[in-house]
Amino acid sequence: MTTPLSLLWIIQLAPILAFLSIQVLPKLAKKIAPLVGILCSLAAASASLKLLSIYSHGQNLPQQFIHPWLKIADGKISPTFITENATLVVGFLIDPLNLLMITLVTTITFFVQLFSYYYMAEDPSRPRYFAFLSFFSFSMTGLVLSSNLLQTFLFWELVGLTSYLLIGFWYEKQSAATAARKAFVLNRLGDLGFYLGVILLFLLFGSLNFLDLKSDSLRQALSPALLTLIGVLVFMGVMGKSAQFPFHAWLPDAMEGPTPVSALIHSATMVAAGVFLLSRAFGLFSASEQTLFVVLVIGSLTAFVGASLATIQRDIKKIMAYSTVSQLGLMVMAIGAGSPTAGIFHLSTHAYFKALLFLTAGAFIHKFHTNDIWEIGRKGGKKDLLAVVFLIIGLVSLCGVPPFAGFFSKDMILETLKEKNSFFYWVAVFVSFLTVYYSTRLFLVVFLSKITQPRHAEGLAHHDSFALKFCRAVPLISLASISLFVGFLSTPFFHHKILHWLGGHEAPLNPELLATTAILILAGGGLAFLQFKNPEEAETKLENDKGPLKILLDRKFFIDDFYAFLTKKVALSLAAILNWFDRTVINGLMVNQTSFSVMRLGRVASLLQNGRLQDYLSMALGVGVVIIFYLINPKGF
Amino acid sequence: MSQSLQSYLVVSSALFSIGIFGLLMRRNLVAILISLELVLNSASINFLAFNKFCMPNKVTGQVFVIFIIALAAAEVCIALSLILWLSRRKNSINIEDAKELKG
Amino acid sequence: MITEIVFLFIAGITLLGAVLAVSLKNVFYNALSLILCLFGVACLFIYLGAEFLAIMEVIIYIGAISIAIIFAIMLSRPMFQKYEKRDLIKIARSLFIAAFLFLGLLKTLHSTRWPAASLEGDYSLRAIGKALLTTSVLPFEAVSLVLLIAIIGALLISGSKERPSQ
DSSP states (O other): OOHHHHHHHHHHHHHHHHHHHHHHOHHHHHHHHHHHHHHHHHHOOOHHHHHHHHHTTTTTTTTEEEEEEEEEEOOOSSSSSSSSEEEEEEEEEEEEEHHHHHHHHHHHHHHHHHHHHHHHEEEEEEHHHHHHHHHHHHHHHHHBBEEEEEEHHHHHHHHHHHHHHHHHHHHTTTHHHHHHHHHHHHOOOOOHHHHHHHHHHHHHOOBGGGGGGGHHHHHHOHHHHHHHHHHHHHHHHHHHHOTTTTGGGHHGGGGGGHHHHIIIIIOOOHHHHHHHHHHHHHHHTOOOOHHHHHHHHHHHHHHHHHHHHHHOOOOOHHHHHHHHHHHHHHHHHHHHTTTTHHHHHHHHHHHHHHHHHHHHHHHHHHSOOOBBBBHHHHHHGGGOHHHHHHHHHHHHHHHTTSSSHHHHHHHHHHHHHHHOHHHHHHHHHHHHHHHHHHHHHHHHHHHHHHOOHHHHHHHHOOOHHHHHHHHHHHHHHHHHHHHHHHHTTTTTGGGHHHHHHHHHOOOOOHHHHHHHHHHHHHOOOOHHHHHHSSSHHHHHHHOOOOOOOHHHHHHGGGHEEEEEIIIIIIIIIHHHHHHHHHIIIIIIIIIHHHHHHHHHHHHHHHHHHEEEEEEHHHHHHHHHHHHHHHHOSTOOO | OOOOOHHHHHHHHHHHHHHHHHHHHHHHBHHEEEEHHHHHHHHHHHHHHHHHHHOTTTHHHHEEEEHHHHHHHHHHHHHHHHHHHHHHHSOOBBBOOOTTTTT | OHHHHHHHHHHHHHHHHHHHHHSSSSSSHHHHHHHHHHHHHHHHHHHOOOOOHHHIIIIIIIIIHHHHHHHHHHTTTTTTTTOOOOHHHHHHHHHHHHHHHHHHHHHHHHHHHHOOOOOOOOOOHHHHHHHHHHHHHHHHHHHHHHHHHHHHHHHHTTSSSSOOOO
């Protein structure tokens, strides 16, 4: 049972098995849904680790298992086809990028499922939660393991669907339902571009397999303008899924879902799918310089917007959400600058420490029943040692402090950007500065607030069972350790394992960059300390500040207002016009007038039937006379 | 003239047209019936003329005229009883008053 | 020669009777003109060699049918005294149609070549009777049936219980 193909099938099918069994056996599921979910995700995680170990030395890769699915045409549809006929295929692909990604996805899924047992222990709709979570795993693994763009698109859509289902999990809350809808719509908008790109690519190029999408063959087959167009269209899908500017608005609102969902989907896996696609189909994007430039610009905008908006949030999950947006922006910038390796490396480290951060936030939220960082501080956040320690570990990884994971990956990104373009390098530096600032702010507010509402006084204390404590602690510990470990894999100590594997090159630790990083950390941390060493004062200052910068940040750069304008004014007025057209022109003019004119004609014709015999006779005889004349002399007529 | 087929046919055509004219014009039901008789008679003249000038060895035309006369009698019989009945019902024998099938 | 003149005279009488039968306002005069016309038609029958039929025409058409018509005129009480109003459109329409019909028929007559006349023929009563009972026996029987049914029908229609309101 350990052939690669069977392992792939286990990874792919175990989650859907969990989903189906929970849905099909609802009574049984009420009791054991979490167990089913955890076991299946454990199966998937072990299978992927085994797969990783089989291919750990990188031989025989890439390997694909494909099967032709649908033959569209017998010959080439367009002269630039690289295959003999137009056929759609389905299949699995294994290569280093995939293996890294699948390991990441399945392990984080397993930890999140475990944590969810603790987090959702009191929720009555628990089975539905685990069912959807497993369905998400199925979609995500399908996306990662697919061998061609169309299959990726199919699973892409499924992932979007499950995201909608999970964000709106508590659908009775109006805000949750609205947020889910917003996420789905913005995702779909991006997917429109994605699909158009896929169609164009297939019609003009002939193959959607990732192994065939090499820059050289693409440049030979298609013109640069077309390549840019296709690249930008597919990038639109990435923008929707990975919350790039201006499609980022859904991610902060998606925090309405349960926190483990945010940990899994909106920090580690789903939003990473876009970055994964960028690197997977890098041949397509790098075939045109303009596409990469667009990618770079959008990535930098995203990074800047995300980081700046995170600096004034009160909700701990929103801080994390905007932080995710800005880190995704950094990854996209790295790929836009030409180094998919750096992007993917940062993706993997970010996945682990962001999941850790979200789960820590979840621990705080579940214990103190509030999302607001000042409230958490006041209720005694610093007393929860486990959560505080992991918060610290997560935050320092985020800030890029050596020797934690975030340092190595962020460093790699900064190096790549420095080689490419000086302006974007300084943008990334500024974003890193802001990252340190808001992370420190978060920590200081939680840690330094005076406890004014201790839990015991409010009667909120309750004792968790051992299973719940276990499920709360183990994921946090594991994710923290992995965060530490993964970073080291790229250092000289481990022979730059990951980098070789991903095909990148190792770079020596640039002392200039080290110095820049150190300055950033000190500056950001110092500024935050100055402002927030007294959290209560800072809170009042935050409330009372009405300056223009604050307004700009509060209104999220007016993006949401822009979307509201587009939907309410533009789309609805367009719909009103079309409605008028449909009613008046099509219904009133064409349909009604047709029937009215037939009725009028009928009324006119019925005048002929006046019941008088002689009138009928004269009509008949008149026609008879005409016929007689015709018969006499047909030609003279 | 009396030995040419055409003169007889002209007479019968004229009689026919006059009968049609009366049929379409008169409003009195009995007058319409009278015009109908004219039409039937023109047909009889036609038959006899053709019999004499085109097939003189047979009497088919004359036999047919006998039938025409007989049927005209039957028809007048029924028509008159209908007219009487209608006049009793509507108190009028104006054909323009009988338009229940209007519309 | 004289036959020609008489022929023309008789044709004229017939047509005159016909014209009067359709145009006079008093419906009683119409019936009398019909009788005149039928006399003319009977004479034309004699010209065509059908003496028996001429007599039959007089007896049946004039002696029975026209009398029945006069009966009906008399019995349809209020009406025969009323004169019809003129309706010019109707007159014009009917005139138009009738005139064009006549013209069409005339044109047809002129443009066909009729076969040459031959005047021998045995139109005796014996021949007619023989034809009626041998070659045309079926129509003969059918016509008698029709007459029977017509009588029964007339009885049924006019014998209905409806009495006019006085």
